[in-house]
Amino acid sequence: MRISVDLNRCQGYGQCCFADPSVFKLRGEEVLEFDPAPGDEHRLKVIRAAKACPVQAIYIGESYEEQEERSHRHE
């Protein structure tokens, strides 16, 4: 799992920080720091965070390695 946050769109509501405080952290009033590569045990909380975001700025995707592994399986 990999996360991308559009920080142009982010308005610092901090809903994601409630959903998973170890992945999303607000520093100061509205500076969001996040871990783009949390362990898989965070998946459910991160999905919840993405759903809770009032401006829908959080995207969940895959890592390069996950995609490469799949493409090699299909070869």
Next chain:
Amino acid sequence: MSNHSSQGLRKDEHIVIVGASLAGLRAAEALRRRDFAGQITIVGDEKYAPYDRPPLSKHVLTGHLPIEHTPLAMLEDVRATWILGVAATALDVEQRQLSLSNGERLHFDQLLIATGTRARPWPEERGGKLDGVFLIRDRDDSQQLRERLARKPGRVLIAGGGFIGCEVASVCRELDLEVTLVERGPTPLYGALGSSMGSIVARLQQQHGVDLRTRTTVESFEGDAAGRLCRARLSDGSVVEIDVAIVALGALHNTEWLQGSGLAADERGLVCDTYSRVLDAQGQVVEGIFTAGDVARWPQHLCDGDLIAVEHWGNAVDQAENAAGNMLSAETDYRAYKHIPAFWSSQFGINIKAVGLPNRGDEVMVTQGSVERYRFVAAYGRQGRIIAAVSFDQGRWLEAYNTLIEEGATYPPQLAAADQPENMQSQPAGFPAMARHA
């Protein structure tokens, strides 16, 4: 092979993307999202899969984010052939062929050029190769600097008070390191926000203990016999004893490899039309070759179609989307790229965000909030219209200003905001005269 629909688009077409960073990746995703069923090859000169650059000057350096966690999320199954650690060295437009640094040639049906920028280096004869002098552009730069800062060096000097320089100054103070910031202009962020807003940033930095030297440049870095950096000589004659120097003097467009291709590429970037199609040196559209991201110079509708390159994260994402969409469209369905630039920068705990083209503004006025508390919005005006807005910890207002910019609303703005300052006054934005035409 994956077993996706045989009715997918353009099954026999090969699209090559040069540049394996944000724009290149997002373009590949956009192609797949539009059901492109042909082959995608992505060529990148770095050995790493695409990674996110904004953290490299921020929380990678503080140690909050390990460098291994910076790779970008892949938001579609891109099913690409990746050629990493290999640079494109030449382009033959007629033959539809790329030459690569590994000696191979690569044929394409369509091409996207997203080779971005690199950090402007410091000249070797003025100490650029000393141990302790750093640039910040790629993963390795950031990782090496992180390791050095973590060892608690003596004073750090930053050459250049643009966004990168200011962010790194903030990191240094957070790590409790002594830091000197040397900026040629009258204030930090002079080129990006002008001296009026820049003076607010200057005050913020000084309150946080930054030794700010404006209207000053670095003449040279000097080292000891072992080649370790020890001091910087500044243009005002002063000498600063330092352990680390960070050169943050802007970026150079990666267009050298296009010399001889006949495309309109130079140190300012690669020129394209409003559909992200590249132009040749005669100004004619080159069919099937597109560009996106930092390297692209495109006609910006907010300033009468002047060609500008926008080296921001959001432009890389949006222009990649535009280019990919047009690559898969008939010319009659092309969509014009009408991007309004936006960026963010965090420093000293404050989130600075902007929309529009601040450096095209003649005047600026604080329209909401309090400058003293570093919580405000300011609007920039150009010829009686709003051209940009910047916020300090008030990012949620920017969408509204974005709409005003899109609509060409008048400046000074007619707002009915509850937190309007009592005497709003427009003042000169204070940009370098040259930047206006860059």
